[in-house]
Amino acid sequence: MASKQDGVWIKLQHIPREILYFLIIISMIVPLLRPMGLPITISPQTRSLFDSLNTLEPADVMLEFVDWSAGSMSFHQPGCIAVSFQAVKRGAKLVFLSTSTEGPLMYELMLEKFQSVFDEADYVYGEDYVYLGYVAGEETARAAIASDIRTAFSSDYYGTSLDEIPLMQRVHNYADYSMIISYTMGSPESFVRQFNTQYGVITHIHCGEMMTPTILPFWASGQITGLLNGGVGAAEMEVLVKRPGDAVKLTDVYSFSNILVFVFLIIGNIGFIMQRRKGE
Amino acid sequence: MIIASGKVVDFIALILIWAVAAVFVWIVGGKRFTIRRMVAIDVIEEAVGRAVETEKAVVMNIGGGGLLRGEYAPATMAGLTVLGYVAGLTARLGADLIAPMYSDGGVETIPVATELIRDAYMAEGEVERFDAEEMIPFLPVQASVMALADRVRPAANIMVGYYWHESCIWAEAFGRIGAIQVGGTTNLYQIPFFAGACDYVLIGEEVYPISAYISKDPKLIATIVGQDAFKWIAAILIILGTILVSFGNQWLTQFLSM
Amino acid sequence: MISTDPSIWVMAFFTIAITSLAFRDNPLAKFAEHTFLAAQAGNLITMAWRNIRSIGLQPLMKGSMTMLIPLLFGVALYTRYSKRYIWVSRYPTAMMVGIGTGVTVRAFVEFQFIQQIIDTFKPLNSFNNIFFVATVVICLTYFIYSLTPKSPALEKPMSYVTRLGRYLMMIAFGASMANTVITRVGQYAGRIMFLLYDWLGLG
């Protein structure tokens, strides 16, 4: 009898990986076609970002680093839209820029969805918001932007000189930035180093959940003010600004696929333990 | 005041840390210090031994960080040291070594690695077994890792260097075929895959002492000793500060924020 | 309704081709991967050129001669392909490493050392705080390799402490791994959304 049971365990350890992949894809498709709309709890990290955004005054300038690549568009784009929406609501001026190569095109894709918000709020390009394009050099570039934005950019993305842009005429260096937010899958620490540590600018980060653990210590110590935790954080932000969108849709996907992965982990390990017990 | 406010202690600390390092490197020297036993070395030896027994190969990879960028170079260099060590072991014990290199990241390490492996085989008098074409295949794209794992089916897979998303592909591909795995990277958010899939994982900057341990380079050991001194200082500061704060005394906090 | 836009079909094809790689190494996936490498490199060149032109060449045209220095250094990087002039590329490389290190390292003392130590000063009035401080110290001692007590009486407890540190870090890595799952799911779900909504026209 025991051997029959063991046979099951061994079989459970050798499910072909194609089946696993198929199941995980199904677990993502079903909730996307049949959304459930589960309640979303707001984490303290997201809450502190939201509270910080609400301190923005109409003349304040906020730097938004559009640093995501197509890979993380699914949650960075909704996150950026939700944050920018709140900033626009507060009347803050937005300066978008990129230090990652796919950034410019990601900005334009984001703008397609966001233009209507700008129009509604009577935001004029060049006066209320501006996009500066890409600058090479990663952390060196971030340092340059903090100390003098004109060393990194001489014109905006569309070729207009910075001095001819009304908004940029009063934006020069760290003293003019009220806060910065970076949407990144690269190196979130470098923004904190160059903006917060160096000049004390309020720094927010939106990165993937996988990187959150590595920067949580900086959030705990207050070096990062607001921390959006990937897709979960983006969904929380959408709920907070009362504009549910793509990130909220993703929430249901997490339910299914996470439980499925959990089941894989347990099956794999029970099989392993049973097999080892038999081996002893 | 010439020093920016809020940075006084930082400035002094930087000078102090460097001064202590300089003392260890140039005055005390690293020779009189030993690095505690590193389990990873035992695991690597055991893995190569297993490869010899089963007549399978050993795969060693150093990631795609390259040597050009400051952030990634130290990990790649540590990886190169380990590569030299593994090459020495395989040359001596008689296992086949395969050290795949990325062709789309950190290409500047390829000649360095080739040189290193040749030297290792030369030192063991096994230079006729060195064959660059066989030993150092280029992976045109990272995902051909899977194909490599299926083709070679090595007994051991050692990964030390700087890894990004591909860490997971490596760990999975070689874990599936049951190879003994040793992994180490300084990219914090990739450590978990190595931690889960490897028989032994080098956590973060643990890759540096291992290369000092292998190379026995006194200067390298000296910098490790310098760092250790400040880790003790950090630990003592934390304990001291915690005790002070518990009694409501903010003196140390204020002093350090100066 | 399924999309009739050819570019959506191309996008869908590439999405599926790359995904198929996870199942098996195949020519389609190889084709898609090559396309990816090429397009990425092309994009890099495009972006780099914009940069060089806007902050290097344009100021030079306007007469700021100091811009010649970085431009020449930049061109010098390419001497690495010539066996004879390879030594020239050493200078821009050294300069790049130097600037990069300078920009980063100056922040580290405050950013990742002093500030982090200050925030660990927690009053020992709750279990969480005691546990927190103890964990930081125990894990930190794991990373001490050379200046460890040599006397046999201390060596043994020390080895227990370092092992405990390893266990504590493993717990953190387990949590971190689970977080990675959610990131990857979120990213890939974006592709599924594209395939379902934009390509197949469902939902």
Next chain:
Amino acid sequence: MIGQWFLKIPSLNELATSVQQWGIIIAAFAMGLGSVNIIIRNVHRIQKREGTDWLYAIWLLAIFFLFAIVGIGFGSASSQYRYIFNTILQPLSATMYPATLFFLVSAIYRTFKTRTVEGGLFVIVGAIILVANAPVMAATFPFLVSVKSWIMDVELTAAYRAILLGIGLGAIMLGFRVIFGLETTHLGREEET
């Protein structure tokens, strides 16, 4: 650079700012190095004519030049460039990294095993967080949320803080080695490439 950080000397500040700008320009040039490598390697592959391999190489070069020529000729803000980017690079880039999910799932099932105490802790905590990350479970069993937030905010933050302290010191030491020339052996080596 380090001087600019700590000291308030105007002339030093200006120098540091322009050096930063130089750094950006050199970095932009360095981005082309990879492309030169790609061209050299693939021309080589075409010359070798092994199997079907050279066909891929031709295709690769064609796409590369398509992007480079459109990008430099029309500019990256042009609609032409946007079109090729959005149809070709965007879906590829968007799938390349997320597809790691499948490897991750397979690794979780097959290789993340409770071999040792370490592995056991890893798997157990991983399992708890996986469940807690599923909103459905978090809504049904609220205690999971508090377990998760304890692990994340206390355990994990403390453990990672220790690791970060170590890495921070390592980086400071690296700066020491670069500035005082202990790192030259590797720089010298690299020039041999």
